[in-house]
Amino acid sequence: MYYLRNHDQVLVSVRAWITSFILLGMITCCSENSEIAGHRAERKEPMVDKIVRSDEEWREILTPEQYDVLRRKGTEKACTGTLLENKEPGTYVCAGCELELFNSEMKYESGTGWPSYFQPISDDHLRYEDDLSIPGRPRIEVLCARCDGHLGHVFKDGPPPTGKRYCMNSVALKFVPKERTE
Numbered sequence: 001m002y003y004l005r006n007h008d009q010v011l012v013s014v015r016a017w018i019t020s021f022i023l024l025g026m027i028t029c030c031s032e033n034s035e036i037a038g039h040r041a042e043r044k045e046p047m048v049d050k051i052v053r054s055d056e057e058w059r060e061i062l063t064p065e066q067y068d069v070l071r072r073k074g075t076e077k078a079c080t081g082t083l084l085e086n087k088e089p090g091t092y093v094c095a096g097c098e099l100e101l102f103n104s105e106m107k108y109e110s111g112t113g114w115p116s117y118f119q120p121i122s123d124d125h126l127r128y129e130d131d132l133s134i135p136g137r138p139r140i141e142v143l144c145a146r147c148d149g150h151l152g153h154v155f156k157d158g159p160p161p162t163g164k165r166y167c168m169n170s171v172a173l174k175f176v177p178k179e180r181t182e
């Protein structure tokens, strides 16, 4: 009898542990996906006409560094980008198709080692994808809406007024000084 009671207690204890693990898993899962869910709700179909080129054409047009980031979703090494320290007035366009993406008033020093912006020129010029390439760290990938080039990621730890941080690769952008855009 004593054995059975003890056996029941063990079973209850095991059930409690299993329930705890399931609940913990659900909470962890939900908190990881909330970052993506928040951005997904804000998404809409981009309004720009697509530029479609073959892989071979992109290899001819782009430098090896541009190709690696834009077409292969690479990431330039932190603090190495040529546009990181740029504070000149002007516009940042896609290095693949020259679509206007950000301007100098939207750029800020994030301390991350990559050029950062708190908002784009137009949400229609960007496209967003869920990036689950790093286990346990879901991110939102940012792509050019016109040529589908990989630009970087967007995070929710940016400054006001948007609270967003568009973390971009310098090599995926080209800077056009203001006097040339007027």
Ligand SMILES: [Zn+2]
Residues within 6 Å of the ligand: 094, 095, 096, 097, 098, 099, 144, 145, 146, 147, 148, 149
């Ligand atoms: Zn583009």
